[in-house]
Amino acid sequence: SRSLNLAVIPGDGIGQEVVAQGLKVLSAVLPQDVKLETKEYDFGAKRYHATGETLTDADLDALKRHDAILLGAIGDPSVPSGVLERGFLLKLRFAFDHHVNLRPSKLLPGVATPLAGQPEIDFVVVREGTEGPYTGNGGTIRKGTEHEVATEVSVNTAFGVERVVRDAFARAQARPRKKLTLVHKNNVLAFAGHLWTNIFNKVAEEFPEVTTDYIHVDAATIYLVTDPARFDVIVTDNLFGDIITDLAAAVSGGIGVAASGNINPSGEFPSMFEPVHGSAPDIAGQAKADPSATVLSVALLLRHLGYEAEAVRIEEAVSADLAERVGKPARSTDEIGDALAVRVAG
Amino acid sequence: SRSLNLAVIPGDGIGQEVVAQGLKVLSAVLPQDVKLETKEYDFGAKRYHATGETLTDADLDALKRHDAILLGAIGDPSVPSGVLERGFLLKLRFAFDHHVNLRPSKLLPGVATPLAGQPEIDFVVVREGTEGPYTGNGGTIRKGTEHEVATEVSVNTAFGVERVVRDAFARAQARPRKKLTLVHKNNVLAFAGHLWTNIFNKVAEEFPEVTTDYIHVDAATIYLVTDPARFDVIVTDNLFGDIITDLAAAVSGGIGVAASGNINPSGEFPSMFEPVHGSAPDIAGQAKADPSATVLSVALLLRHLGYEAEAVRIEEAVSADLAERVGKPARSTDEIGDALAVRVAG
């Protein structure tokens, strides 16, 4: 019999509420013969205030033993900005070499978008997760004086760029449209831009069926609102990916439905799946949060572990649920979770 | 009697066509007693192919003698990506210390936006123009090998950040809403983020009437499409400013109407005004380009030189012209320029 050994990190704010629904739907969709084991971890603001810790080596050792990680949200106004982001979220991505940060955008029927004319949106962003301006390289001299100089160093390696570009080409190859767009700013950031462009063009030769395109990051934000249908798969660096995936989420239904995976494709470390939204302390504890983004992250998790049919069942359930919401009164977080659990089981 | 001594750089593609309209409207709006002198410069792809030059020291000396510079667009597919961007556009911004890159976004009545519901949009982005990831710092080792490492260094100085932040506060102070939003990514880019945030908070004390706000750049792209009315003045770094101003242009009527100024506030060097759009070689020579962005850049130029009433006349003329377009057949570049010249003179 099979087993799924899951690390669960509810985290802060609405994280608790949405993760509960994710687990509910996961239990409902898993085949009978799969033994689901979950272990909850208390990372986030509470633990930080109690112990000063964000993510220790012992924590990493413990997390490493799971098949995958489901995260709700980390972050609270009571913790100085950056502490949990760098001390937990980024630390985990780097420690577990989550170099493929996968962020699908699909505008589902009936879902509201800020764009006029309900355009067709169905693309996936493959954001590099372990390099670029996110490495923490850089520094400050003469801090606090009028002569302060602060630098941030974007580090890009052939190794790091090639593996994520290759992953993106493979994903493009597997989709009906087979189109991959590189997003960068290679006319200005020429050192990194040259590396990315060169490797992109080199790997493209191995994927002759994939149509390729290049767009500067600034122009990409224009297309995301004027012609999102031009995108199928996008590959981009860590910072550009951070920026355009928030915009992508906004135009394709909002962060209430945006899922993401922090993936270690080799399987050497467990991958982590989380909604793109944050802990939303303003609505925490009010059963108002939409668990759809977390439930869709569970679908990505299942797909990553080989449960393709179950992933599709979840995605269809969320899609049907969203389509039926139009004109109906709002439901609680729990009610939406229950409805989705019924759908995936049915 | 007064004089205005203008350097004119039509540049490539549609640059020629739109600059002609900008000059037409400028002549029509200027008071009789102002002697307008213009000198045209041939920078761009043609000169590069003929001489290999993009912008020489002698060119800079010549440009320096003008009161201001009007630019159409620079760039052509026949020139390798980056050559004219770095060899001309960025070189000029750095040489003339254009540290205030001013980009207003206003959705005018009757103008189409990709956003549903015709939201209210009226904000100004003050983008830093001489630091950040645009300095060309960084490098490459082991180029072309599987061990290549490429870095890009974002350089941020207290001097550079404080002057642009101060400029933005003064602009916010002068607007009815008096609100200034800092856009950065200070939770991840902590060295630069700390410098920006600290200086922003320090300068804020000198402007007690200005309401301040901080938003991460990724979240800013969400608000730009879901709630652009939350912005009044934005101050941000060179790269973030590049990205969000293209998005801002897209949501507020498109790059056909987006104007910009590369400003040296001290007046030590002439400031340069240009439409945000590029040379659009696909429609060049067809009289299809909308000269409104260039004409609005002329308004920014006039305001910078103290001709406030004339700047307002141009802005009102463009606004009236755009409002009257709805449902009418498209006009040529020249016809739009003529109509605007008549309006500002009338």
Ligand SMILES: CC(C)[C@H](C(=O)O)[C@@H](O)C(=O)O
């Ligand atoms: C919270 C922050 C560190 C994170 C990032 O910048 O990657 C977030 O914005 C995201 O996109 O997952």
Ligand SMILES: CC(C)[C@H](C(=O)O)[C@@H](O)C(=O)O
């Ligand atoms: C052409 C390029 C160098 C330039 C920039 O990145 O600043 C452009 O995108 C702009 O925004 O003016």
